[in-house]
Amino acid sequence: MKLKVVSKILDANERIAQENRRIFNDAGVFVVNLMSSPGAGKTSLLERTIKELKHRVKVGVIEGDITGTKDAVRIKSLGVPVIQINTGGACHLDANMLNEVLKYIPLNKLDLLFIENVGNLVCPAEFNVGENMKVMILSLPEGDDKPLKYPLMFQESSVLIINKIDLKPFLDVDMERIKKSARSLNSSIKIFEVSCKTGSGMGEWADWLYSQCKPP
């Protein structure tokens, strides 16, 4: 009985995700769903990426958080349109939450929309929101065992960004093991190594993302 209810919720989510996708396509906006554990660097990556791209493409952001507007305030200071969704306790964004706020974002004026999901390496991977691409961040201090322990996130994501590589000298973490196990779960996953603190690797990531979102 419990499984049946969950299955119905997921079916309904998929239907609304497809509706969101049509809206994004009609507006000509490329949508990235950004996911990670708490504190892996989603907002810092967004700040760096927006600075790299904002003179090349028109960027907007939807911020998902359980509570508060701190990340949205950080992003807004960069001069791009931002909407905050507070889930009020829920551990992920779903398609319906997104659908309800799309009217507040000038989609027709955007080339690239980032959705920053709630910090959680598990549940957000289960819910499509209508995005073109799922991008996940793993921060190096989280450890090299994470792909095999949280496989769905690595299987669902097209891109793995390994962040905080500036801390590598101070950690017992095997970067090759992260990449090898991520690829064993998802052979086509694209991997970038970056430090949002030093800026290392950001140019390569931003250029690649620019090539994917194909602005007019």
Place this chain on the structure above:
Amino acid sequence: MKLKVVSKILDANERIAQENRRIFNDAGVFVVNLMSSPGAGKTSLLERTIKELKHRVKVGVIEGDITGTKDAVRIKSLGVPVIQINTGGACHLDANMLNEVLKYIPLNKLDLLFIENVGNLVCPAEFNVGENMKVMILSLPEGDDKPLKYPLMFQESSVLIINKIDLKPFLDVDMERIKKSARSLNSSIKIFEVSCKTGSGMGEWADWLYSQCKPP
């Protein structure tokens, strides 16, 4: 409708949590539910804590993971009884999952039972499993904004262990801000600063925990 279903699930969970609690009380075992984001150091903290305490109290562990037995193998090598629960995708342990495995643990022979929850700073905080004490870990690299962004975990936990303090010189993280915001959410929260890598702070934490579980 959806909320009503969730509410029934939580009611059922609470009933089974109380049943687990009675079983633990009857066996005279003190139970700690250990929670954190992925990679904050739950298993490393357990390893250090067991080494500190295993000559003073009889310790057992229930390992919760989505998939795999890696953490259970790590703990078993310390010579304490371990049971692995694989949630098969679920993002937290609930009271029923625990209830089903209690028969495989020699509770009557234990003084202290650790339950290592699934790595997730959100959902595990919503589900009592019958524990005597909820203990959470925040690792310093996750950042000083986490208490106000993930408040329920800090509100539900009796203890906050701040881990990876050896990385402090390399991070832009304000330790006092973490403590202040955690206490603003939960004025009675007990805070320890540790490094599972260097062992710093482990003695103080282990001694305090020993005083709480009151072995015969």
